[in-house]
Amino acid sequence: MTELLDQFEHAVVAGDADKSAGIARAIAEGALATPDEVFEHLGSAMEKVGSKYETGEYFVPEMLRSAEAVRLAIELLEPYLFTRGRDQSGVIVMGTVKGDIHNIGKNIIVLALRAAGYDVHDLGVNVSTMKFIKAVKETSCDILMLSAFTTSTKVALLDVLTALEREGLRDRVKVVSGGASHSEEFAAEVGVDAFARDVKSALAVCRELLQR
Numbered sequence: 689m690t691e692l693l694d695q696f697e698h699a700v701v702a703g704d705a706d707k708s709a710g711i712a713r714a715i716a717e718g719a720l721a722t723p724d725e726v727f728e729h730l731g732s733a734m735e736k737v738g739s740k741y742e743t744g745e746y747f748v749p750e751m752l753r754s755a756e757a758v759r760l761a762i763e764l765l766e767p768y769l770f771t772r773g774r775d776q777s778g779v780i781v782m783g784t785v786k787g788d789i790h791n792i793g794k795n796i797i798v799l800a801l802r803a804a805g806y807d808v809h810d811l812g813v814n815v816s817t818m819k820f821i822k823a824v825k826e827t828s829c830d831i832l833m834l835s836a837f838t839t840s841t842k843v844a845l846l847d848v849l850t851a852l853e854r855e856g857l858r859d860r861v862k863v864v865s866g867g868a869s870h871s872e873e874f875a876a877e878v879g880v881d882a883f884a885r886d887v888k889s890a891l892a893v894c895r896e897l898l899q900r
């Protein structure tokens with residue numbers, strides 16, 4: 689099985705959507721891997737793509753081909769992932785903060801959380817502070833998850849936290865942050881409740897926060 693998942697990861701990194709879609713279909717039809725395994729490999733594949741982009745081995749077209757391979761694989765795997773056991777419950781609002789349009793990692797996390805049974809309201813990218821506040825009020829969510837990628841959008845993350853305080857909502861909702869170029873130190877500095885680096889830790893953090 690590891691071999692199939694490695695091939696899956698490799699096809700995504702290579703941007704070979706036909707191959708990754710074929711493997712995704714096989715996984716879905718034969719229940720050949722657990723959702724956690726699938727998410728881990730998708731996350732890891734795109735992290736490799738990100739590194740290749742940063743080192744100049746890949747350019748935007750290569751990266752977008754890999755992103756398309758992920759999108760297609762997710763589409764094919766979705767029905768299979770959602771028929772698996774749903775063992776969690778909780779409402780989560782998620783979005784990428786204002787000024788930021790990165791969504792590949794966020795989308796993987798959203799899918800993983802939904803597959804684990806959470807009711808996830810995905811607000812998309814470039815989400816204003818007001819939109820986050822409105823969603824927290826309307827959904828009475830347990831957890832607010834904020835994606836922030838660039839250094840400049842960290843300011844937007846702080847703005848959401850300040851607005852939560854101002855609106856008297858900070859004690860009602862747990863805030864989790866994540867995203868490339870984000871660190872544990874920064875998360876502690878801005879005062880979120882938890883930080884997660886990848887799919888596995890995001891799931892673990894949500895599980896833990898909802899048990900408190």
Ligand code: B12
Binds near residue numbers: 787788793838869
């Ligand atoms: C893909 C990408 C793009 C794509 C985005 C496409 C898309 N639809 O998302 C495009 C080309 C559009 C782009 C644009 C820009 N980008 Co860009 N981009 C990347 C890149 C290469 C990969 C990001 C990615 O998708 N990784 C794969 C996924 C799976 O990983 P991930 O996003 O990190 O997500 C994982 C975790 O972070 C975590 N996670 C993610 N979100 C969340 C949220 C929560 C709550 C939790 C718990 C966890 C979590 O779980 C995910 C799964 O494991 C990174 C470099 C890198 N190595 O990360 C730069 C990077 C993020 N980009 C960067 C920059 C600067 C930009 C631009 C400003 C300009 C530019 N020069 O390219 C614009 C910004 C536009 C804007 N306003 O947002 C910088 C940010 C640097 C900084 N410190 O500010 C980076 C780090 C590259 C670099 N070293 O310069 N980018």
